[in-house]
Amino acid sequence: MSNKVPLLEIKDLHVTVEGVEVLKGVSLTLNRGEKHAIMGPNGSGKSSMANAIAGHPAYEITSGSVKIDGEDLLEMDATERALAGLFLAFQYPMAVPGVSVTAFMRSAMKARHGDSAETLRQFRKDLNAAFELLEMKKEFAERFVNDGFSGGEKKRFEILQMAMLKPKVAILDETDSGLDIDALKIVSKGVNAIAGDENTALMVTHYQRILNYVQPDYVHVLMDGKIVQSGGPELAHKLEDLGYDWLKEEAVAA
Amino acid sequence: MSTMNNTTIDTRTAEFRLPLDDETNWLYEQRKQAWETYSSLPLPDRVKHLWRYTDPRVFVPTEDFDSAVITGSLEGDLPAEATDAGVQLIELEEAAESHADLLQQHLGSLVGPDFDTFEAFNFAAARLGWVLIIPDNAEFEAPIHLRRSTNGGLFATRLLVIAGKNAEVSIVDEYNGESGVHGQINSVVEVIAHDAARVKIATTVDLPDNQTLFLTQRNKIGRDVDLQSTGLSLNAGIAKINWSTLLAGRGASSRWSGLLLGDKEQHFDMHTRHQHTSGESFSDLLYKVALRDNSMSAYTGLIAIDEHAAVCEAYQENRNLLLSETAHVESIPELEIVNDDVKCSHGVTVGPLEEEQLFYFESRGIHRDEAMRIILAGYYEAVLERLPKGYVETGREALLNKLMGDSRHGG
Ligand SMILES: Nc1ncnc2c1ncn2[C@@H]1O[C@H](COP(=O)(O)OP(=O)(O)O)[C@@H](O)[C@H]1O
Numbered sequence: 001m002s003n004k005v006p007l008l009e010i011k012d013l014h015v016t017v018e019g020v021e022v023l024k025g026v027s028l029t030l031n032r033g034e035k036h037a038i039m040g041p042n043g044s045g046k047s048s049m050a051n052a053i054a055g056h057p058a059y060e061i062t063s064g065s066v067k068i069d070g071e072d073l074l075e076m077d078a079t080e081r082a083l084a085g086l087f088l089a090f091q092y093p094m095a096v097p098g099v100s101v102t103a104f105m106r107s108a109m110k111a112r113h114g115d116s117a118e119t120l121r122q123f124r125k126d127l128n129a130a131f132e133l134l135e136m137k138k139e140f141a142e143r144f145v146n147d148g149f150s151g152g153e154k155k156r157f158e159i160l161q162m163a164m165l166k167p168k169v170a171i172l173d174e175t176d177s178g179l180d181i182d183a184l185k186i187v188s189k190g191v192n193a194i195a196g197d198e199n200t201a202l203m204v205t206h207y208q209r210i211l212n213y214v215q216p217d218y219v220h221v222l223m224d225g226k227i228v229q230s231g232g233p234e235l236a237h238k239l240e241d242l243g244y245d246w247l248k249e250e251a252v253a254a
Numbered sequence: 255m256s257t258m259n260n261t262t263i264d265t266r267t268a269e270f271r272l273p274l275d276d277e278t279n280w281l282y283e284q285r286k287q288a289w290e291t292y293s294s295l296p297l298p299d300r301v302k303h304l305w306r307y308t309d310p311r312v313f314v315p316t317e318d319f320d321s322a323v324i325t326g327s328l329e330g331d332l333p334a335e336a337t338d339a340g341v342q343l344i345e346l347e348e349a350a351e352s353h354a355d356l357l358q359q360h361l362g363s364l365v366g367p368d369f370d371t372f373e374a375f376n377f378a379a380a381r382l383g384w385v386l387i388i389p390d391n392a393e394f395e396a397p398i399h400l401r402r403s404t405n406g407g408l409f410a411t412r413l414l415v416i417a418g419k420n421a422e423v424s425i426v427d428e429y430n431g432e433s434g435v436h437g438q439i440n441s442v443v444e445v446i447a448h449d450a451a452r453v454k455i456a457t458t459v460d461l462p463d464n465q466t467l468f469l470t471q472r473n474k475i476g477r478d479v480d481l482q483s484t485g486l487s488l489n490a491g492i493a494k495i496n497w498s499t500l501l502a503g504r505g506a507s508s509r510w511s512g513l514l515l516g517d518k519e520q521h522f523d524m525h526t527r528h529q530h531t532s533g534e535s536f537s538d539l540l541y542k543v544a545l546r547d548n549s550m551s552a553y554t555g556l557i558a559i560d561e562h563a564a565v566c567e568a569y570q571e572n573r574n575l576l577l578s579e580t581a582h583v584e585s586i587p588e589l590e591i592v593n594d595d596v597k598c599s600h601g602v603t604v605g606p607l608e609e610e611q612l613f614y615f616e617s618r619g620i621h622r623d624e625a626m627r628i629i630l631a632g633y634y635e636a637v638l639e640r641l642p643k644g645y646v647e648t649g650r651e652a653l654l655n656k657l658m659g660d661s662r663h664g665g
């Protein structure tokens with residue numbers, strides 16, 4: 001098909017953290033309507049890639065380019081990237097004591113849609129709908145952001161934010177880890193409801209568990225800062241059966 | 255709401271006079287003595303630990319105050335509920351006549367003329383101030399609202415609060431002023447809470463950058479008293495606050511929650527002291543500070559537990575956020591505990607805003623400045639939520655104004 005619309009184009013991305021190169025030339029294109037998965041063992045550089053793209057100051061991009069919907073992402077600061085349609089669901093979301101879930105979401109929505117009475121009405125409606133989608137209790141609205149949340153609550157709240165912010169490009173970093181099966185189903189339902197024909201999602205995981213619920217179109221394997229293999233959903237199953245060792249051997253042999 | 259029926263004591267001013275021969279009331283002799291004490295005492299010694307961080311000369315009247323006209327304003331709101339409950343808010347000079355016995359017993363009983371130099375000055379010079387008398391068993395929710403400001407020059411003022419047994423009262427004690435007016439405030443507050451009283455006091459300092467505050471407050475609380483104090487240090491050029499509670503009855507409980515948001519060249523020197531002289535008493539203290547620009551916070555916090563005060567609990571926590579490279583914090587916890595049977599902890603943290611927290615906001619499309627404001631407001635929330643009912647929103651708004659940088663005090 002020739003009518004592919006690239007929403008995120010990563011070319012030869014190199015990233016250094018604390019003086020160590022952790023991404024060593026990653027290229028990846030996410031087109032509108034596609035779901036991708038990046039798998040790889042712990043320490044292979046998955047979170048570094050996600051954080052560098054989102055603009056985390058600790059991750060220095062030393063070379064390469066990233067475009068979001070045709071625009072140069074690396075020219076933008078972290079806030080501008082988010083406003084351009086990028087969203088990162090964090091592996092370890094930060095607690096913000098004293099700031100309620102509602103206040104936090106409201107300021108994120110204000111940054112996009114302004115502060116009119118109309119946007120406030122819409123905000124309330126959207127927030128209620130997002131609470132229902134993720135099967136979260138209303139009391140959550142007044143709790144402080146990630147403060148004392150269980151692991152599963154944090155992940156649900158990340159996806160709730162994604163539902164509210166309606167990103168063009170969503171990167172979900174280990175959103176499945178630490179979830180029991182019920183929570184995993186709820187989170188997956190959320191992701192499926194939000195990631196559709198108009199946007200694209202990149203699921204970062206080292207298990208293939210979530211991929212049983214959110215079907216990826218493409219699976220890539222990241223090892224030691226490089227993508228060593230790409231394929232369809234069947235690649236995830238192969239990894240589950242065989243682990244990552246056969247890829248290491250292949251990489252060495254090559 | 256009862257605001258419609260408030261009794262307001264008009265804003266008014268009075269001139270400072272030295273104790274004059276034509277003063278006839280009993281206070282005259284005491285003021286004269288205080289004046290002599292003040293004149294004979296040297297300035298506080300900077301080697302003394304409470305003066306290590308602040309130069310006492312800034313609190314000396316800038317003019318020769320023998321001749322200076324020293325004025326200030328008082329404004330007090332007594333909610334109708336309080337009046338109905340028999341509460342009396344009486345100006346100092348009037349109370350010296352009408353409640354001579356009570357004042358002779360209590361005025362200066364906690365902060366007397368021999369306390370120290372500036373307290374002696376206060377005793378001699380304070381003409382404007384109040385005596386607030388809450389009868390036994392009186393109970394009401396709406397806060398009694400007191401506002402004080404200088405009209406220029408040095409303003410000496412006092413407040414004496416006497417809360418009767420089993421009374422319940424909320425007080426808001428504000429120091430504020432118009433920008434442009436240079437001035438100094440010297441204030442003494444004494445709070446005596448009798449058995450089982452429940453007292454909430456919010457003290458707000460919101461002065462222009464060219465004004466200083468010297469405040470000494472002593473609270474003495476009896477058996478089963480619950481004292482909840484909040485301190486909002488929002489703005490001032492230089493403020494030195496010496497706050498202390500004496501837990502003098504079994505089951506007494508005192509909690510102080512304070513915040514400071516300093517900027518520019520502002521200098522805040524805070525001392526707190528929880529002194530347990532009775533067993534089974536409880537104290538807790540939380541001081542949250544954030545500093546911008548070249549501002550400075552010095553905090554010394556003492557927990558003292560006497561030999562005979564067993565089974566006490568005392569906690570103290572001071573957190574400091576440095577929002578600029580040139581802001582400066584000193585924080586010194588002090589313990590004088592002469593009893594083994596106590597639970598006690600204290601902690602100090604100093605650091606910048608967490609970069610990870612800021613990034614979390616930015617990654618949601620929120621600009622860095624806005625993120626800082628929201629995080630700071632959240633940081634202070636633990637203090638704001640402890641303000642007396644009926645003052646929470648006012649306090650929060652005043653803080654937000656300062657956070658937004660559009661404080662009334664400009665500069
Ligand atoms: N903030 C950081 N500070 C120091 N080292 C880091 C940081 N983030 C990642 N690293 C290092 O970079 C490498 C890749 O880590 P990471 O991207 O977290 O891998 P993954 O998400 O695939 O488990 C690891 O060696 C890790 O220790």
Ligand SMILES: [Mg+2]
Nearest residue numbers: 046047091174
């Ligand atoms: Mg990771």
